[in-house]
Amino acid sequence: MATLKSAGGPSVGVFDAGRFTAKLYSHRDHILVLIALLAIWHGLSLLLGVYWVGTPWGVAVRLYSGLLSGELLRHASYTFSEAMIGFVIGGIPAAILPFLLRRQPILTAILDPFMVGGYGSPKLALAPLFILWFGIGIESKIALVAFTVFFIVYFATQTGVRTLDPKLVQMAQVAGASESYVARHIIFPGAVPHIFTGFRIAMPYSIGGAVVAELISANRGLGYMIQLRSMNFDTTGVFVALTAVCIIVFITNWIVNFVEKRLLRWRPPSDVTAQKE
Amino acid sequence: MSVLLEVRDLAKRFATRAGREPSPWIIQGLSFSVNEGEFLTIIGPSGGGKTTLLNMIAQIDAASGGEIRFQSQLAPINDMKSLKPGLNCQIGYVTQEDNLLPWRTCLENVLFPLLVQGKLNDETRARAQTLIRAVGLAGWEDHYPHELSGGMRKRTSLIRTLVYDPPVILMDEPFGALDAQTRLQLQDDLMRLWNLGKKTIVFVTHDISEAIALGDRTLVLTRQPSSVAGEHRITIPRPRDIRGILTHPEFIELYQRIRAQVQ
Numbered sequence: 001m002a003t004l005k006s007a008g009g010p011s012v013g014v015f016d017a018g019r020f021t022a023k024l025y026s027h028r029d030h031i032l033v034l035i036a037l038l039a040i041w042h043g044l045s046l047l048l049g050v051y052w053v054g055t056p057w058g059v060a061v062r063l064y065s066g067l068l069s070g071e072l073l074r075h076a077s078y079t080f081s082e083a084m085i086g087f088v089i090g091g092i093p094a095a096i097l098p099f100l101l102r103r104q105p106i107l108t109a110i111l112d113p114f115m116v117g118g119y120g121s122p123k124l125a126l127a128p129l130f131i132l133w134f135g136i137g138i139e140s141k142i143a144l145v146a147f148t149v150f151f152i153v154y155f156a157t158q159t160g161v162r163t164l165d166p167k168l169v170q171m172a173q174v175a176g177a178s179e180s181y182v183a184r185h186i187i188f189p190g191a192v193p194h195i196f197t198g199f200r201i202a203m204p205y206s207i208g209g210a211v212v213a214e215l216i217s218a219n220r221g222l223g224y225m226i227q228l229r230s231m232n233f234d235t236t237g238v239f240v241a242l243t244a245v246c247i248i249v250f251i252t253n254w255i256v257n258f259v260e261k262r263l264l265r266w267r268p269p270s271d272v273t274a275q276k277e
Numbered sequence: 278m279s280v281l282l283e284v285r286d287l288a289k290r291f292a293t294r295a296g297r298e299p300s301p302w303i304i305q306g307l308s309f310s311v312n313e314g315e316f317l318t319i320i321g322p323s324g325g326g327k328t329t330l331l332n333m334i335a336q337i338d339a340a341s342g343g344e345i346r347f348q349s350q351l352a353p354i355n356d357m358k359s360l361k362p363g364l365n366c367q368i369g370y371v372t373q374e375d376n377l378l379p380w381r382t383c384l385e386n387v388l389f390p391l392l393v394q395g396k397l398n399d400e401t402r403a404r405a406q407t408l409i410r411a412v413g414l415a416g417w418e419d420h421y422p423h424e425l426s427g428g429m430r431k432r433t434s435l436i437r438t439l440v441y442d443p444p445v446i447l448m449d450e451p452f453g454a455l456d457a458q459t460r461l462q463l464q465d466d467l468m469r470l471w472n473l474g475k476k477t478i479v480f481v482t483h484d485i486s487e488a489i490a491l492g493d494r495t496l497v498l499t500r501q502p503s504s505v506a507g508e509h510r511i512t513i514p515r516p517r518d519i520r521g522i523l524t525h526p527e528f529i530e531l532y533q534r535i536r537a538q539v540q
Contacts, residue, residue: 170337171376174363175390175441185393189380266380268423 054236086145160194288342321498
């Protein structure tokens with residue numbers, strides 16, 4: 001049996017366990033912080049009472065039962081779709097527009113104050129307006145998310161387009177590249193890291209935007225869940241919904257990082273801690 | 278030998294910023310010509326407008342006055358918009374910085390001009406491979422620029438220009454930032470490659486020894502506003518031994534004459 005194991009089939013239990021331990025070990029810092037935070041959380045709930053702060057264990061049980069009944073997943077997927085659709089509707093044009101405006105300095109100058117205004121406007125204050133315009137359905141949430149995401153990605157992409165080394169463009173021109181070739185093969189790949197910076201910052205905001213819009217007026221979604229449960233003085237229930245929001249943010253952030261890592265393999269590791277791997 | 282490139286009475290000053298004194302002349306009254314197949318080295322004090330001169334010849338910057346003639350074409354004067362960078366791939370330019378595209382590997386960077394010009398085929402690919410081997414980059418083709426040493430990046434940028442075989446190549450202190458040993462090696466490489474193809478090269482440097490060792494002719498430029506201070510024909514026979522040339526009697530004599538002219 002031992003020889004069979006060392007032969008290394010894909011489903012050899014001992015080997016997997018070893019890998020799992022190793023993985024656990026490499027994340028020991030994360031686990032320690034998590035345990036500390038849970039301890040503080042639990043301490044607070046002991047101190048202030050379960051009525052005000054639900055215990056971590058109570059939240060975990062409710063989370064599990066919510067998942068089993070499908071209620072939590074239904075609301076979460078609603079919020080998730082709002083965020084993702086809004087993210088695409090706001091993010092894609094925002095990543096394209098700076099390229100179109102690159103050779104239009106006058107138009108850029110005209111648009112700039114409005115872009116800054118849109119970027120700085122308080123999104124929470126806009127939510128009621130969007131609900132007025134688009135109703136309490138999914139449309140108003142998508143609109144708010146798209147509006148939030150658009151400006152973040154726009155400015156990040158614009159930075160990428162502007163900070164590209166003009167010497168690389170000159171090099172390509174001397175080699176015979178046309179204007180459109182330069183845009184596609186020099187400006188665009190040079191700006192991709194910045195676009196992803198925008199995506200990475202905008203992703204949690206898109207979830208947050210969807211939740212905020214639901215808080216104000218909705219009949220579904222995690223924001224609605226939070227609103228409803230806080231009205232019923234169900235603190236633990238609110239914590240469950242918040243935990244679900246955090247999990248979604250965590251997953252989407254992981255997806256963006258994964259795609260970025262795949263697309264930007266050419267980049268030198270940006271921080272020293274990454275080099276030890 | 279026919280004149281390929283001619284610069285006559287060239288003048289350059291950068292645009293004056295609002296509310297400032299008019300900017301000084303960088304170049305004034307600069308005239309010289311380059312013959313076909315010639316290796317011309319240009320030497321001058323730093324900040325003397327050498328890079329600006331090459332930028333104007335490569336048409337990524339416009340002259341303020343005078344003439345730049347390549348074959349029979351005149352470069353536009355004072356008109357940034359009608360510049361034709363690289364003159365339809367007839368002028369190659371190895372800049373001071375390597376300017377490699379960080380998202381392309383060594384090989385992809387070398388192939389970049391061929392890809393742009395639609396000349397990427399089996400024959401040109403083989404040529405690229407030959408060049409990569411000739412400068413000792415074999416085995417590094419799949420590495421990204423940040424994974425290469427300074428010397429390797431320099432070599433990559435050098436053969437990126439050689440690979441599409443432009444009739445004229447401009448070089449702007451390409452070996453300036455390298456250590457002495459790597460520089461000697463690269464000068465050697467460049468000499469070998471040049472002996473193979475006999476391109477027309479305009480090579481700018483601030484190193485007198487380099488100017489003599491590589492060139493057929495050396496121009497010495499004055500301080501700003503720069504013009505030609507002197508011209509020296511270098512008759513040291515080729516092929517030259519870059520390492521041994523320092524003790525050649527003609528070298529020593531040329532060195533002293535040029536030294537006296539460089540301010």
